[in-house]
Amino acid sequence: MSSTETASPQRSPLHDFLAPDSIAIVGASADPTKRGYKAMVGLVKDGYQGTIYPVNPKAKMILGVKAYPSLADLPASPDLALICTPAAMAPALLTECGKKGIKGAIILASGFRETGLEGAKLEQQLLDAARQGGVRVIGPNTSGMFNLHKKLNLLDLANVKAGDIGFISQSGNMLLSLVLEAEHNGHVGFSTYVGPGNQTDIGFNDYLRYLSEDPNTRVATFYVEGFRDGRRFLNVAREVTATKPVVVYKSGSTEQGRKAASSHTGALAGSYAMTVDVLRQVGVSVVQHSDEILPVAEGLGLLQQARGKRVAVISDGGGQATIASDRLTEAGLELSVLSDATRHRLGEILLPQASLVNPVDVAGSTDVRPSLLAECMEILNEDDNVDSIFLVGMFGGYHIRFAEHLLGDEMRGAESMIELAHKTDKPLVIYSLYAPISPPALRRLHEAGLPVYNSIEHAVRVLAALGERGIYLAASAEHTHLAAVTPDVEVQATFAKALKEGRDLFEYEAKSLLRTHGVAMPAEMVVREADKLTEVAAHFGSQPLVMKVVSKDILHKSDAGGVKLNLRGETALREAYGSIMESCRDYSPDAVIEGMLVTPMARKGTEVIIGVMRDPIFGPVLMFGLGGIFVEILEDVAFRAIPLSRHDACSMVEQIKARKILKGVRGEAAVDKEALVDLLLKISCIVEAYPQLAELDLNPVIAYDDGYAVVDARIIVNRANAS
Known part of the structure; x- marks a missing residue:
């Protein structure tokens, strides 16, 4: 199977318990202050047509329904169990669910990963018990769920109308807000709601798959504080958005918001701007204000x-x-x-x-x-x-x-x-x-x-x-991703050498990697002793040159006096060589200096930056923007998850606010957009081929009306995956 093909997905197993024909309420209660009571009331009042099994060792009947002392005593295996007990009891109860053949369980209790180390241990015990018994888990730390077309209302919400909006929300209060808004609207209704909680087992991507297959759901809507496996969500969303709208509101757009999200769900919130870009890349409609969630979901559901x-x-x-x-x-x-x-x-x-x-x-x-x-x-x-x-x-x-x-x-x-x-x-x-x-x-x-x-x-x-x-x-026809390049043996050896020496790639090694895979690079020479400068001068002739120190111990070359510009001729090269050596020795006496990199000066053009990072949530992500103050101060950049399609690369160039500069201003020629698109695609294909590459930074790349010049290149080695 090629990298652009995907296997046909199987039917989501979540159908077995998100639309259940029978349910056990573990911790069912006649006490109106208990969640086990509210769940029972919601089922009875709304006329749930399936079988209800209240589980309570101290009760014979609850709200007119026969109760059972334990899961083991149930006369049949329910599709779903709602567990309303304290957190410490959850692992043992999941073991009982597995023995009974129950397919899914909702854990309402908090007190798990979101509370610290001990809670994380308890959550792992919960997950181990669930996997051993073949039970899928919603939560823990969840507000619950409803399926209004099945008349399954475990939250006992009043005046909530059955409709075609599926909603998955990490905030129970956000659900209540939308329910009240829908009640005021009078025409909007919901199909399924789930609070994913800590996503210990079932993640957003699983819920999205379910909603995509649910005939009662016309638009899938999400309130997200943090993805646990954003890469899988992107892969599923790319398939789903081809036939069904997906709406996401991502909280944590500020540093304060990200901290709040982490403490609330134990999830890693990630970069907001990056998250928005990669979601839109796969066709997700991202709303930036919470009061837009329901209007946009309604509009997309009706008008598509x-x-x-x-x-x-x-x-x-x-x-x-x-x-x-x-x-x-x-x-x-x-x-x-x-x-x-x-x-x-x-x-x-x-x-x-x-x-x-x-x-x-x-x-x-x-x-x-x-x-x-x-x-x-x-x-x-x-x-x-x-x-x-x-x-x-x-x-x-x-x-x-x-x-x-x-x-x-x-x-x-x-x-x-x-x-x-x-x-x-x-x-x-x-x-x-x-x-x-x-x-x-x-x-x-x-x-x-x-x-x-x-x-x-x-x-x-x-x-x-x-x-x-x-x-x-x-543009769906343009969404095909290019295949990764074939890894080069010499490049693999370079990574292995850098890893052994405990360093990242030198600039000339990074540029050599790019050159090997078709990226246009200027000529350059590495000089390890001053006597070789005669040969360098002869090779480059009268061109203005730049000389840079090569050292794993000096990352910021300019700060150390390790860069000299506009050098012409052997005399200038020798003077620069001596000056750089002296400055770098003063800056870092113990630094190991490998030599000097000499290359022609790039002519004037428009500076852009291209970067790659391996995000812990979304995997490899590519960044593009204007260089200089634009990236440092204005943060005017675009992100896309790798691999890129041609449509992705073109849209990155068009997305940045300073795109008018690329088109030429004040008499300057427009840059060669196709060359930049080609460069972005080549970088995407290279990153896919080398898991040893943790980060890449091309800054600046000078864009011209007839191509580009990569002035500086840095590649950080992935020491966690350096095979």
């Missing part, structure tokens, strides 16, 4: 995707049209340039004072006939320059604002919008200032599957997610 980012705005108020335009632009969306034919047709039905450019302001044309907005949407829908349509204003409230008799015309307008939505593949997104009171026309739109928002910002975020998803899917 847009062809692109060109949005036509139609509004009955100039102020809100301007606000919408601002927010769309900030979100990276474009205002569609309407065709002359579209503007002419709009002019035929709107008043003379209407603005016919995008955003279209009807300027009072709809005050007496609000259904005219639907006609405008139909006209915009036929414009090939339009990818999605955004209605902004007070639709639904005309009969309230102006005259009651307008209600009928508003309802006719709503029906026309619904008819249009059914026949077009362009999303129709509606913001109405009357949405909070849900008047009849807006209720009708909601019932028919058209999302209506009471926030311009939320509506714009939905439009952005739809456009991003559409563009990602359209």
